[in-house]
Amino acid sequence: MTLTTDVLVIGSGPAGGNAALSLATLGVDHMVITKYRWTANTPRAHITNQRTVEIFRDLGIEDDVLAQGTAHDLMGETVFCTSLAGDEIGRVRTWGTHPAREADYTMASPSPNCDIPQTFLEPIVIGHAASRGSRIRFDTEYVSLVQDADGVDVTVRDRITGAEYVIRAKYVIGADGGRSAVAADVGLPFEGEMDVAGSMNIVFHADLTHYVDYRPSVLYWVLQPGSDVGGIGMGVVRMVRPWNEWLVIWGYDINQPPPEVTDDEAIKIVHELVGDDTIPVTIRSTSLWGNNKMFATRYRAGRVFCMGDAVHRHPPSNGLGSNTSIQDAYNLAWKLAYVLRGTAGEALLDSYDAERTPVGKQIVLRANQSIEEFGAIFEALGLLDAAEPEVMRRRIQDRSANTPEAADQREKLRKALDLKNYEFNAHGVELGQRYASGAVVPDGTPEPEYTRDPELYYHPTTWPGARLPHVWLGRDGRRVSTHDVAGKGRFCLFTGIAGEAWADAASKVAAELGVELVAHVIGPGREYNDLYEDWAGAREVGEDGCVLVRPDAHVAWRSAALVDDPTSDLRRVLTQVLAR
Structure with a gap:
């Protein structure tokens, strides 16, 4: 058959x-x-x-x-602790939930x-x-x-x-x-290596509401003896469903025989990370996996x-x-x-x-670097040479002393936790891809410089190859994102009233090439208007210029201004993008 x-x-x-x-x-x-x-x-x-x-x-x-x-607002009180019931070492507001970052996320996307x-x-x-x-x-x-x-x-x-x-x-x-x-x-x-560290997942049900509802988060990082062995930097208690379904991640030495994780052993690990051996725990599944860097x-x-x-x-x-x-x-x-x-x-x-x-290369290296960056927390707390559990606990407690040494420890810990923004608030990594390929036609301008850290912050631009910036347009008095106007499996062209000739050109080229290409003239009296004048600031071309967007909402090409023969230019560009 x-x-x-x-x-x-x-x-x-x-x-x-x-x-x-x-x-x-x-x-x-x-x-x-x-x-x-x-x-x-x-x-x-x-x-x-x-x-x-x-x-x-x-x-x-x-x-x-x-x-x-x-929802977003329940994701971000990421806690570092000795256990959920134990000493809270620090807290980082993550996934854009910090008030100083919330605007970055809200302005960057309709979603x-x-x-x-x-x-x-x-x-x-x-x-x-x-x-x-x-x-x-x-x-x-x-x-x-x-x-x-x-x-x-x-x-x-x-x-x-x-x-x-x-x-x-x-x-x-x-x-x-x-x-x-x-x-x-x-x-x-391929480049890199597989199975650089060992991890186990334990999925379980337990009501942990009283340990977490006042600090809602997706992740709770637990620093205990053994938490630097394998795993992903520390022990993790991860929310699956608020606040009664959870997943624990704990490491093991991948150079040793893999552990047998029975239900009793899994419950013991859960109780240790939660810090309360009286809570009822129902194990749903256990599994072993390797951390890769390839x-x-x-x-x-x-x-x-x-x-x-x-x-x-x-x-x-x-x-x-x-x-x-x-x-x-x-x-x-x-x-x-x-x-x-x-x-x-x-x-x-x-x-x-x-x-x-x-x-792919960027995110593999970034994810592995994020694990390495946990080392700064261990170093700040003086745990890199603390093999005994009692020594480890004492050094964590030492940070509360009124001594010059403890003050230095607290400052190092603050900097170490701040470094975790590169794992939990890497907005530029998430949204900032700028493609370079045959399906992108350069406009002759240099790539825009980053004004802030390109991993932490997304930099909107219509430079060819970049993701289309999100701004709210108006249609019949209602807000519509530029991302709603684009997409849907078709090419899209944005221009202003002074560039209406681009819209005529788009209609001709679409018919010639048999490609769906919709043009949108943005301005008063047109189907879409620049509701807050945000498009005028985001487009980076003149009102008589245009921005051509691919079906995947990445910019294919742009023109700073209206040209003598827009049909010819648009035909040339679209033919090149489509490898015709």
Whole structure:
């Protein structure tokens, strides 16, 4: 038996699921296979940043995601302590909840971040994908593939019957996780190493309300004897659902035999991290995993594209894993759609590699650096050479003394905790990608300089390759984001009243090339007006200039002013972007 499809997606996690949803929304014939019987069975990924929620907004599922997520205002009182019931060492306001950062996040996007465990997110994504035409085959395992000039033959196995059969696809997406067989089979090159440290997850139910409701957060970091062994920097008590479902992360020495985590041992670890051995605990699951520091330097091999954990493998620090995976899929899906429709050349697909590999490398290095930055907390407290638990406890307590040594310790601790902003408030890492590829046409201007730290702060710009800045426009008196005007699988052009000729040019070029390109003239008396005059400040071109935006809300090109022949310029640019 041989089945046929335009695109075969292997894997249904954050990357594969969003590839399916994006392709289904764009009307691309595709199929999804996953060796599992259903979606994620443990809460794993959870932090969902603004860029990802924007993507869900464009795909029409933002409301469903936010309804099941824990809201932004409950995410951010991140605590460092000896246990939940013990000494609070310090607190950092995270995920943009500090009043000084709240405005940055609010101004940057129409969408808030949220916390939604993978167990809740995946059914939303897969459900909407299936309702829009995704053909999803569970209990179906990837075996091997063979490419030729016209397509890929993928051998799969039905895990219920054991029968093997072939799926013939024009393109294949390998979204099969951190031990990707697809990436290995097509020979993608990698840098870095796997299993640099050992971690365990313990998912449990317990009512911890009285320890956390006055300091609501997603994460509580616990510094106890052994907390610097393996793991992700310290012990973690992570909220899954407020405030009765939780996940503990504890490390182990990966160079030793893996521990056997029985329910009794898991309850003991939970009680120690909570600091209260009287609370009833119900263990739901336990699992062991390795921290990785590895990234692919190429995501494409012929007609096969890999994404998600298959190509960027790292610990969960910074909450970048599922977000980057979802953004990989969103980047590639519209390009596949345009190529399969015949409105773009095959070379457009090369831009996926060029645009997403730098992002993958960045987030792998950033996540691992965030673990290393916990060392400053241990150093500030004098714990790097404290092997005995009693010595460790005494040195933590020493910081409260009225001595010059304790004052120095407190100052070092303050600086060490401030450093954790690079893990928990890295807004620039989350929103600041600027692409350079054949699908971006430079306008001859130098890249704008960063006025603030580029990891901590997002710098909005319409410089070609950057994400379209969000501002509120007005339509019939109601607020509409620039991101709502863009997207929807089409190209979009923004101009002002003095640049109306660009809108006429867009109509002509769209008809010539058979591409959906909508133009919006922003100004009084037009469909959209500059409600707060924010677009005038964000556009970085004259009122008679234009900003051309791709279907994924990244700027393809811009013109500072109206030119003599806007149709010719726009035709040249769009032809180049689409590799025509």
